Amino acid sequence: xxxxxxxxxxxxxxxxxxxxxxxxxxxxxxxxxxxxxxxxxxxxxxxxxxxxxxxxxxxxxxxxxxxxxxxxxxxxxxxxxxxxxxxxxxxxxxxxxxxxxxxxx
Numbered sequence: 001x002x003x004x005x006x007x008x009x010x011x012x013x014x015x016x017x018x019x020x021x022x023x024x025x026x027x028x029x030x031x032x033x034x035x036x037x038x039x040x041x042x043x044x045x046x047x048x049x050x051x052x053x054x055x056x057x058x059x060x061x062x063x064x065x066x067x068x069x070x071x072x073x074x075x076x077x078x079x080x081x082x083x084x085x086x087x088x089x090x091x092x093x094x095x096x097x098x099x100x101x102x103x104x105x
Contacts, residue, residue: 023051036073037060037063037075039074042078
């Protein structure tokens, strides 16, 4: 048995904020080996813009190279939508798309 009792099995996860320097996402890690990336733009149903993509790439890279992380949770803030897609108000969304191939290995 991995857990000594049910209370420990269902204990809440303690998250440590790693969001310093991020504007569009919240990035948290737990001591249990979990990283959580939350798109934090609920006012636009978590629509992404180039900055959102850049920050997500940075957080994903950090989690990837952290030997203590085994799981990544990707979620959206608020209760309206996980992510509505690209922010239509942002005319340079194609710049974010052009950045992606550089980070794929």
